[in-house]
Amino acid sequence: MTTTAQRTYNPGKGVGEPVGIAILGHGTVGREVVRLMHEYSEDFTQRIGGPLELKGVAVSDKEKHRGTLAEDLLTDDAMSLIERDDVDLVVEVIGGIDYPRKLVLAALKAGKSVITANKALVAAHAAELSEAADAANVDLYFEAAVAAAIPVVGPLRRSLAGDQIESVSGIVNGTTNFILDAMDSTGANYDDMLAEATALGYAEADPTADVEGYDAASKAAILASLAFHTRVTADDVYCEGITNITSQDIEAAKKAGYTIKLLAICEKLTDAEGKKSISARVHPTLIPREHPLASVSKSFNAIFVEAEAAGRLMFYGNGAGGNPTASAVLGDIVGAARNKVHGGRAPGDSTYANLPIADFGEVPTRYHIDMEVIDRTGVLAEIASRFSAEGISLRTVRQEEAGENARLIVVTHTALESDLARTVSQLQESEIVKSVNSVIRLEGE
Structure with missing residues (x-):
């Protein structure tokens, strides 16, 4: 019988020993990971203490042209590749949830460390995956699941582990930021900017996950879980x-x-009685033009962290695309491979705080x-x-002409979401x- 002490002891393969890599998926990100692994192989060997050896790439169609990738590395049997004895690390860059979950769990249970760029998978099944990694004494890395090349998962797990984080907010979807930034700078409407984003490759053929906020909600769940040491899933995130x-x-x-x-x-x-809870939400938000996030343009991402001791921090950069995402994946590969060579594990899941998820109606905002009203005294x-x-005070009221009626633009002071929503419903x-005409939340002041 394996004891806890035996499970946590990991002596490593030893300096100079190769680390076998299996890559699941050969799309935009998978191709770049393979290319960069080959191009910088000598550097990686020095950084890790042993060479990276690509053992195979799982694809759905072996007949599809794969550039310079050797045919004998291709397989359409991902599970068999995972189970090979010469595979130490499994890189999942397929996307989706159900099938990748099956593969990742199989890899972890087989004693393989896993690197994934799959935010939907991590947001939905972090608890299950983390438990499997702990049981097998292997690593689970997912830096690329949030904002691609922007290093935020690592800092939340390690650099800020000694601090008390109060909030994490940011622009974590490049497609929507491109659209809104273009609307702001040109005055164009939403439909035109969505069409341009699609033509430029920023938006998928089906942009629903981006424009409806689901992609950002998955990332918010991951960020909240890491920042507040509490299990948060995408279902816990208010999304608009x-x-x-x-x-x-x-x-x-x-x-x-x-x-x-x-x-x-x-x-x-923190409520009036001192009880703490967690709120995670995604929605269009007005922020002052002097706020650091207001200057984030085009398809760039930025994440703003406020911590008790560290103060205000902002992480900014490319939040999507093949190269930026591959950069984050390779960073995780280097970290996990070092542990395979030298022994030890990266920081795992921490949910000790186990704070409750606040009802959205209790969130202050x-x-x-913007409304049209009868123009009369x-x-x-x-x-x-x-x-x-409803106990809500108004900060500003601006009136403009609107034909026979008047247009009122009202900005409130902070109040509970439920009180504000109820007042709008009554209006x-x-x-x-x-x-x-519109109701948009306001933050950052």
Whole structure:
């Protein structure tokens, strides 16, 4: 019978010993990983203490042209490749959830360390994968699952492990940032900018995961789990996409001194009784134009961390693409391979805090509300009284002409999401409000 002490002891293969690599997938990222492994093989040997040896690449179609990749390295039997005795590390760059989960679990249970770039898999099954890695005393790395080349998983796991993180927020989806940035700089509408993003290759043929916020929600779940030592899944993340953002919203934001970004916001909350909880949310957000995240342009990503001792930190760079993602994957390969050669393991999953997930209605935020109202005396006072009845104070109210009616743009002070949402619902039913054109949350002040 294997004891806990025996499971945690890992002496390593020894300096000079090769580390066998199996790669599952040979798409945009997989190709770059293979290319860079070959191109910088001597450097990797020096960094690791032993050579990396590619043992095989699992693909769905062996007949498809694979460039200079030797045919004898190709297999359409991923499970057999994983089970080979000469494979030490398995790199998963397939995408999806169910099939990769089966393969990754099999690799971990077989004693192979795993590197994955699959944010959906990690966000959905982190607990199961981490338990399998712990049981087999192997590594599970996933730096590339969040913001590609931007190093944020490692810093949260290691560099900031001695600090108390209060919040992690950021732009973690390049497609939506490209669209919103282009709308802001050109005045174009959403549909036109989505079409351009697709033509340039920033958006997939089916952009749903990006524009509806699901991709960012998976990354938010990973960030919240790491930052707050609490298990958070994608299902725990409030998610709202950018499909309803109009050029009028962008223009109104600019006039008020803001820009609109799709943000992932992960916070540690403390209620009036001192009880702590976790909030993770993704939604379009107004931020002041002087905020560091406001200057993140095109398809770039940035993650903003606020910690008790370290203060405010920002990680910025390419958050998607073959080369940036391959860079993060190779960084994980080097780390896991070093452990195979020299012994030891990387920091594993930490969920000791086990904080509850806050109800979204209990999250404090602010609203920017654009509505059309009847243009008559007393309307402003009545609108203000609706907010006041819910205990919500108004920071600014701006009125513009809108034909026979008036356009009101209201910015609130901080209040609970449930109170703000209830007030908007009441306004939508009011006879003095012709329409509520948009409701966008505001952060960063």
